[in-house]
Amino acid sequence: MRSGPNLNRRLMTAALLGALTGCNSVPGELSSPLKAQVVAQLPSESPGQALLVRWWQLYRDPQLDALVEHALAHNKDLEAAAAHVDVLLARLNQVDAQRQPSTTLAYGLDYGRSRDDQTLAQASGQRAGAEWSHAPEFSLSYTLDLWGEMRYRLAAARADADAARALQDEWRVTVAAQTTRAYGQACVYGFAAQVQRRSVQVLEEQVAVTRKLQRAGAATALDLARLNGLLEETRAPLPMFVAHRQAALYELAVLSGLPADRISQQSCMQTPQLQAALPVGDGWALVQRRADIRRAERQLQAATLAIGVARSELYPRVTFGALLGSSASSLGKLGDSHALVYSIGPLVSWRFPNRNVALAQVDQRRAEAREALARFDGTVLNALKQVEQSLALYQGEQQRRQTLEAALDHSRQAFDLAARSFRAGALDALQLLDSERSLVSLQATLAQADLRLLNRQIDLFQALGGGWQRNDQTVPSPLAILGAKP
Template identity: 30%
Template sequence: MTHSLPKPAFRRRPAASALLLGLACAILSGCASRAPIVEPPPKVDVPAAWTLGETANHQEWPDKHWWQRFGSPELTHLVDEGQSNNLELAGALARVRQAEAEARIAGVSLLPTASFYSDASRSVPIRRGGASTSADSGLLVSYEVDFWGKNKAGVASAEASLEANRFDRQTVALTVTSGIVSTYLQILSLRDRIAVARGHVANAEHVLTLVEAQKRAGAASSLDLARQRSAVAQQKSAIPELMQQEREAQAALAILLGKTPQTFSVGEQGLDTITLPEVSPGVPSELLSRRPDIRRAEASLAAADANVAVARANLFPSINLTGAMGAQSSALLSLLNAPNLLANVSASLMAPIFDGGRLKREQDLAVARKQELIQMYRATVIAALSEVDTALGQIRSLDEQRRLKTTELEEARQAYDLAEIRYKAGAEDLMTVLDTQRALSDVQNDIGILKLKRLQATVSLYKALGGGWHDEQSQGAAGSAKT
């Protein structure tokens, strides 16, 4: 039904203005609702020092660009390339952007919503009477008073999830960087082992030449000749497998760099070009603020706290305020005349009465989820401490193994040289030469493998210590979890 606004409405406009002012005050008071209480992370028994005594007093940590300490410009270039082009890292960045958008969306619930409406109609009588035109338009404003802090808790949850995604991206970046460095070192080690294997073939062929000369002179048997030829073939057979391992490692490195293996190759240098850096692990308690995965677990706990607050607030009534201001007229041209203005404010309260226990079960679910994340946080901290201690133990063990293997290598090389000299003089048989040759080959392979393991143990320690990452803004939050 269309009608014109009666004259008394013009005199009631001050009352309507007062109602709109009351709506604004209610909105401001709603915005002042309390923020959700976020509990600090649970305490974890952190040791005062690492297990290895000689590293307990060190207070230094890996720097941010720790891979540069290996002294390889090529490695530095590959890491920079991987941090820019790695597909998993790009996916993690996209997840951060999604979380940022979700946090902005959640923040909208703290603000009022406004919408404009407009409607016009024309009535034409069929028999008699003149046509009439009517229209109304206005502004609708609605707001949910966040009396119980539900909306603020939702925003806090979204912001904590955003932080968790940021920390997760740092974890992915650390994993990708460590993978690039470790795989690059593996490629160089394989090239060293290929070079050593080719040296073994050359030695075996040299001995074969001696055996053939001895055979022509009647000093060696056909059996000796067959044995040495077999030894040469055995040494050669090891090379194709090592070359295949090198190709596979290069393909793995290309994937980490976001490239196709067919268009990628590494320089020809070996591990001799790599510097073995020293690592100081610092004090264990600082690990809580230097590992992005631990910080991610803390952020997830904060999000869980906020989700519990949301589920709890859902059990209480919700208060909604709505306001409208517009105009009605039977003549379009006089739509905005003052006597036609209309304003109204309304409030509504909605409280759950019976929902079959759904809201209470949702609260129980949020609490149970929080309890799960508490245990996951503790497990993450314990695993981080264990990883550092394990890496330190590996470094110590590998250093001792390399020292002993170096002594063994010197003795094996001397034994092989003496056996070859004595075989030429006829004082030793071919089996002695073959045994010393095999022992020398095994020790040289072991030395190469131990060298790679020692370098990769250093990479593991860098990774376990957080790879030089440090959340400067969260030192206080991390300190609250210390004992």
């Protein structure tokens, strides 16, 4: 990392605490005064290198790139999230369409006699006859949005759709991280299995040599038994290494949407390593980039707009309507001006008995808005916590691995010296065995440290919020890289 972890944590703290100062107002978008305030708080030596959108490309592994791109395009959870976005977009269109006038066209045809015909017949002393009756009607109604109810509903529906998009972006971040994590696990366990097999092979050769020495009287049965014990101890982790690798490959198959048999069994036997400096970027970019912060912001906006929708129930509703019909008794008289029926005018309705219900709904929406505000604050604080923890743990794991690597180098040197001393007769077999046991143990420990370091890197990338952006799509790597046909 080009900048120290303490500097990076100061950047994140300044940006996110600056974001909290804007939480007491209803957010539509993070305001530019807030951005200016955060930028002013950033140190002058703020690193200018922004976080790479496709951060997994920092490993420069074509197979990993192909897997992540395929997962982002075919993952089933992402498909479900995209469908949910479409549902809310359709709802947004529905709310928008409700602002337009509504029309009704009806035509009724029946045979018989009405109450009016029967009354007229009784008054005139005649018998009422049955006849066909036609009832064409066209009506138009339009509710005047005097109190902004439809505007509030439309804005709230748009905020819900934006929140769903942000949730979809969160899923993209998660899928990219999980795919990279599963790929890294497959690589690390494959590499660990290779190292363990080499150690087993070396020990098997030593057992064979020691058995010959025992027959010649140059080694004891105790030496052979101890060496056989170390051999079995070294062989014991192999089945679990293979099982963990297989489990990681199945995880990759589910995440990427590929059949299990299309994930190459011979792929990636080396631990992925960052091939470039890990760029963190500045704190303001974090506030803009985190999809969960954008989702909580839109949810707060929707909850606040719901107060306006509930408050509109306290006021009268004015509906403008028009009706055009005909009272003709036959098809030939439908166009007769004497049969024309029409009405036009406003209708004012006000539900006085339900006013207490409307007031209670307003109070409920206000409480929900306060809840959404608290959730927004919590989301920002959680983002700060995740970045702080990820930076600290990554730094610690990096230092731990460096120490283990140095210890492994010393253990190799010690084993080489012990082997030479044993061949020269200056060291007994038990001391050589202890030196070899230490070397094998450190090799396995370093492999686990590689896996933990990779997981810490992915945690940090996930906390920084990269991987969901779709405005710079690149051409996905061909699936042939995965060892399978597309």
